[in-house]
Amino acid sequence: MEILDKFNSLLMSIPELVDSDTGKLNKNRTVQYAYDGNETLFKLLLSAPDFKEKFFKKVGEAVVFDTKNFMFFIDQKQFLPDSYTAFANKIGLSVGNKYLHTNKDVVLNFPYKDCYLEGGMTAEDKGRKEIFFNNILAQDEITQLLEPKVLTNKKVYGKPIAEKLTDNNLIIKGNNLCALHSLKKQFIGKVKLIYIDPPYNTGNDGFKYNDSFNHSTWLVFMKNRLEIARELLREDGVIFVQCDDNEQAYLKVLMDEVFGRENFITNFIWKGKSGGANDSRYVAIDHEYILCYSKNAIQLFFNLDKDANVTTSYNLEDEKGKYALDRLDKQSIRYSKSLDYEIKDNEGNSYFPKHKDKNNPNATWRWGKETIKERYDELVFKDGNVYTKNYQKEGAIPRSLLLDERFSRTRTGKTEHFALFERTIFNNPKPENLMKFIIEISTEENDLVLDFFSGSGTTAAVAHKMGRQYIGIEQMDYIENITIERLKKVIDGEQGGISKAMNWQGGGSFIYFELKKYNQHFEERLTAAKNTEDLLALWNDIREKSFLCYNVDISALDADLRDAESEFMKLDLNKQIQVIMGLLDKNQIYVNLSSLEDVDFVCTDSEKALTNDFYGGK
Numbered sequence: 001m002e003i004l005d006k007f008n009s010l011l012m013s014i015p016e017l018v019d020s021d022t023g024k025l026n027k028n029r030t031v032q033y034a035y036d037g038n039e040t041l042f043k044l045l046l047s048a049p050d051f052k053e054k055f056f057k058k059v060g061e062a063v064v065f066d067t068k069n070f071m072f073f074i075d076q077k078q079f080l081p082d083s084y085t086a087f088a089n090k091i092g093l094s095v096g097n098k099y100l101h102t103n104k105d106v107v108l109n110f111p112y113k114d115c116y117l118e119g120g121m122t123a124e125d126k127g128r129k130e131i132f133f134n135n136i137l138a139q140d141e142i143t144q145l146l147e148p149k150v151l152t153n154k155k156v157y158g159k160p161i162a163e164k165l166t167d168n169n170l171i172i173k174g175n176n177l178c179a180l181h182s183l184k185k186q187f188i189g190k191v192k193l194i195y196i197d198p199p200y201n202t203g204n205d206g207f208k209y210n211d212s213f214n215h216s217t218w219l220v221f222m223k224n225r226l227e228i229a230r231e232l233l234r235e236d237g238v239i240f241v242q243c244d245d246n247e248q249a250y251l252k253v254l255m256d257e258v259f260g261r262e263n264f265i266t267n268f269i270w271k272g273k274s275g276g277a278n279d280s281r282y283v284a285i286d287h288e289y290i291l292c293y294s295k296n297a298i299q300l301f302f303n304l305d306k307d308a309n310v311t312t313s314y315n316l317e318d319e320k321g322k323y324a325l326d327r328l329d330k331q332s333i334r335y336s337k338s339l340d341y342e343i344k345d346n347e348g349n350s351y352f353p354k355h356k357d358k359n360n361p362n363a364t365w366r367w368g369k370e371t372i373k374e375r376y377d378e379l380v381f382k383d384g385n386v387y388t389k390n391y392q393k394e395g396a397i398p399r400s401l402l403l404d405e406r407f408s409r410t411r412t413g414k415t416e417h418f419a420l421f422e423r424t425i426f427n428n429p430k431p432e433n434l435m436k437f438i439i440e441i442s443t444e445e446n447d448l449v450l451d452f453f454s455g456s457g458t459t460a461a462v463a464h465k466m467g468r469q470y471i472g473i474e475q476m477d478y479i480e481n482i483t484i485e486r487l488k489k490v491i492d493g494e495q496g497g498i499s500k501a502m503n504w505q506g507g508g509s510f511i512y513f514e515l516k517k518y519n520q521h522f523e524e525r526l527t528a529a530k531n532t533e534d535l536l537a538l539w540n541d542i543r544e545k546s547f548l549c550y551n552v553d554i555s556a557l558d559a560d561l562r563d564a565e566s567e568f569m570k571l572d573l574n575k576q577i578q579v580i581m582g583l584l585d586k587n588q589i590y591v592n593l594s595s596l597e598d599v600d601f602v603c604t605d606s607e608k609a610l611t612n613d614f615y616g617g618k
Contacts, residue, residue: 006050007051007073008025010044010045010048010051011025011030011041011044012025013044014033014040014041014044016029016033017029017030017033017041027074030074031071031074034065034067034070034071035067037065042065046063054069054073055069055070055073106253106256107253107257108219108250108253108254108257110215110216110219110220111216112132112216112217112220113216113219113220113223114134114135115132115133115134115135115220116132116133116135116142116145116146116177116220116224117130117131117132117133117217117220117221117224118130118131118132118133118141118145130217132220133145144592145177145178146177146178146181147181147592147593147594148181148182148184148185148592148593148615149174149178149179149182149515149516149590149591149592149593150515150516150590150591150592150593150595150596150601150603150607150611151182151513151514151515151516151607151610151611151614152513152514152515152516152604152606152607152610153173153512153513153514154511154512154513154606154610155511155512155513156509156511156512157484157487157488157491157509157510157511157512158491158507158508158509158510159509160509160511161508161509165511165610165613165614166186166187166614167469168469168509168510168511169460169463169464169469169470169471169508169509169510169511170470170471170472170510170511170512170513171454171457171460171471171472171473171474171479171483171484171487171510171511171512171513172471172472172473172474172512172513172514172515173473173474173475173479173480173512173513173514173515174473174475174514174515174590175475175515175590176225176452176453176473176474176475177224177225177228178515178590179452179473179475179515180225180228180229180232180452180473181228182515182593183232183471184228184231184232185615185616186614186615186616187232187448187471188231188232189231189232189233189234189235190232190234190448191232191233191234191237191448191449191450191471192233192234192236192237192238192442192443192444192447192448192449193237193238193239193240193438193439193442193443193447193448193449193450193468194229194232194233194237194238194239194240194449194450194451194452195239195240195242195435195438195439195449195450195451195459196229196239196240196241196242196451196452196453197242197430197451197453197455198222198225198241198242198243198453199218199453200243200244200246200247201215201218201246201247215247215250218247219247219250219251219254222251222254223254223258225452226239226241226254226255226258226259227258229450229452230258230259230295232450233295234295235295235296235299236294236295236296236299236300236301237294237295238265238292238293238294238295238300238442239259239292239293239294239295240268240290240291240292240438240442241255241290241291241293242270242288242289242290242430243288243289243290243291244285244288244289245285245289248267248289248291251291252264252267252291255291255293259293259294259295262297263293263294263295263296263297264291264292264293265292265293265294265297265300266292266400267289267290267291267292267400268289268290268291268292268400268401268402269287269288269289269290269400269401269402269403270287270288270289270290270402270407270434271286271287271402271403271407271409272286272287272288272409272410272428273285273286273287273409273410273411274286274409274411290402290438302397302398302441302442303395303440303441303442303444304393304394304395304396304397304398304441305395305396305397305398305399305437305440305441306394306395306440307395307406307437308395308396308398308399309404310392310395310396312324312390312392314390314391314392316389318389320389320391321391321392322391322392323389323390323391323392324389324390324392325380325382325387325388325389325390326387326388326390327385327386327387328343328365328366328367328379328385328386328387328388329353329354329363329364329365329366329385329386330353330363330364330365330366331362331363332362332363332364334362335362335364336364338368338369339353339364339365339366339367339368340352340353340363340364340365341365341369343365343372343379343386345379345381349381351381351384351385351386353365354385365386366388367388375388398437398441402434402437406433407431407433407434407437408431408432408433408434409431410427410428410429410430410431412431412433413426413428413429413430413431413432413458414429416429416431416432416496416497417429417456419496420485420486420489420494420496421482421485421486425455425456425478425482426455426456429455429456429458430458431458431497432458432461432462432496432497432498433497433498435458435459435462435463436462436466436498436501436502439462439463439466439468440466443468445466445467445468446467446468446469447468447469448468448469448470448471449463449468449469449470449471450470450471450472450473451470451471451472451473452472452473453473453474454472454473454474454479454483455474455483456482456483456486457472457474457482457483457484457486457487459472460472460483460487460510461486461487461490461497462497462498464487464490464491464508464510465490465497465498465499465502465504466498466502470510484512487510490504490506490508491506491507491508491509491510492506493505493506493507494506513610513614515590516590516591516603516607517589517590517591518546518547518589518590518591518601519546519547519584519589522538522541522542522546522584523581523584525538525541526538526577526580526581527577529573529577531573532569532573532576535573535576535577535580536561536562538580539558539561539580542580542583542584543558545600546584547584547589548583548584549582549583549584552583557583591603593611593615596608596611596612
């Protein structure tokens with residue numbers, strides 16, 4: 001027993017291994033620490049000669065932990081008695097140093113939750129086996145994936161509003177996870193509003209992305225992006241995420257974890273369809289959700305909804321403006337003694353809350369005593385009742401049900417697209433009026449708005465017309481002939497969407513650039529190959545310097561490419577080029593900022609100038 005007592009005492013010096021309920025060593029958590037290779041546990045065991053000898057063995061120059069022996073040791077009854085009393089509350093999982101039955105949090109668990117998803121967003125990736133980078137096993141790959149990227153192909157539309165590049169409106173082409181991390185240095189803590197309309201994971205809604213991820217992959221995909229999005233928000237910033245029933249419930253819990261449950265604002269319900277809505281097997285679904293979270297709810301402030309229908313009649317007026325009278329007393333489901341007290345008017349007459357409903361006698365005041373003292377001049381004593389002055393405001397508090405036609409429907413979005421491009425771009429485009437509402441209640445003029453699923457550019461177009469600075473990110477090729485063309489029309493003064501409501505006459509500017517593709521110059525050199533000999537010579541360079549698809553067997557392929565009798569050698573040159581082109585990884589294709597001056601990456605002077613200008617370099 002002495003060795004067990006000594007062992008127990010040693011491990012009790014790690015606070016996380018002590019059960020918060022019993023004050024004793026937690027066996028399950030100790031096992032998990034051992035399996036995880038916890039550094040604190042290993043250092044402690046190595047510091048005690050008896051346990052170093054017992055649980056570690058030397059293999060060559062290395063010292064290896066003997067997991068099997070460690071598990072056998074702590075499985076002894078003396079280590080943790082197996083009585084019902086000791087076991088009853090130990091069933092289930094633990095979070096931190098508490099069992100779930102003592103933890104108030106609800107967590108969403110799913111495969112690969114602690115990983116980063118490599119690429120996997122475009123329609124071309126549909127059906128592709130996803131690759132996940134684990135933080136412990138693939139830290140180098142994660143670092144490379146999230147490192148800021150070199151920028152290229154800058155184009156300016158309109159007259160720039162600011163000398164500093166990052167003070168202008170920006171449209172960026174590239175994978176949005178890579179682009180978001182490229183924004184981190186210049187824009188962390190600066191974004192007032194983020195709105196995104198990500199893939200809904202339906203598998204059949206015609207979305208231009210790969211909208212058929214499996215469930216857990218989609219959650220990893222979203223978690224990676226929401227975590228960096230939160231970092232970019234200002235302390236008084238807010239994020240809106242549009243979704244439908246496919247993932248809404250899971251997304252809500254995921255966002256609770258990322259942003260904090262206390263920062264949940266509301267779940268807006270938008271009636272996006274009217275009429276048919278026959279896209280469901282059992283029920284006609286005519287609504288979508290817009291989950292709204294703040295960075296810090298204490299600092300968040302929403303503007304009034306200026307276009308709201310105000311039904312109150314403001315037929316009285318004083319020096320502060322027009323007002324209506326509201327009764328100060330109310331019926332309360334839960335009676336509060338602190339809100340049931342005497343109020344006297346200037347003549348000394350007493351008033352108490354009245355029991356207007358005989359079935360519910362719990363009448364109270366709406367204001368507490370301190371508020372009465374501070375706002376006594378807003379009280380009106382009339383007909384034996386006490387009223388408060390409800391002054392007319394420019395609008396009303398935003399409401400969570402977006403049902404009115406003023407928020408428009410997806411058919412309006414289609415009409416707006418058709419007016420711009422004479423064709424329908426997306427199946428369920430978001431109308432400009434919906435974006436106007438979101439931007440109006442959550443931002444002021446010149447605030448920064450970010451949309452990293454830009455699509456056709458609705459968010460950017462509305463932000464432009466409303467005088468907000470914006471950043472749009474899109475990786476699909478249609479960014480050039482849809483998103484950019486739409487914003488060019490906005491600059492020219494197009495009169496669709498909210499233009500008339502905003503008295504939009506045109507003007508302004510934006511700057512477009514791309515994340516520089518790493519494999520792009522290999523693609524260009526492949527295309528320029530004149531014969532198979534050129535191709536094989538280039539293959540040597542590709543094999544050593546490019547990113548290849550994860551499932552490529554380089555040795556076997558290398559032998560095949562050099563075998564005169566192989567199937568590859570029987571192909572014509574164009575097909576040979578296509579074969580090697582297909583080996584280049586389409587997800588790890590950007591040049592990292594750290595490689596800007598590396599000659600192997602062929603960065604031009606203009607690319608260096610743009611990149612340094614953006615990141616504040618030389």
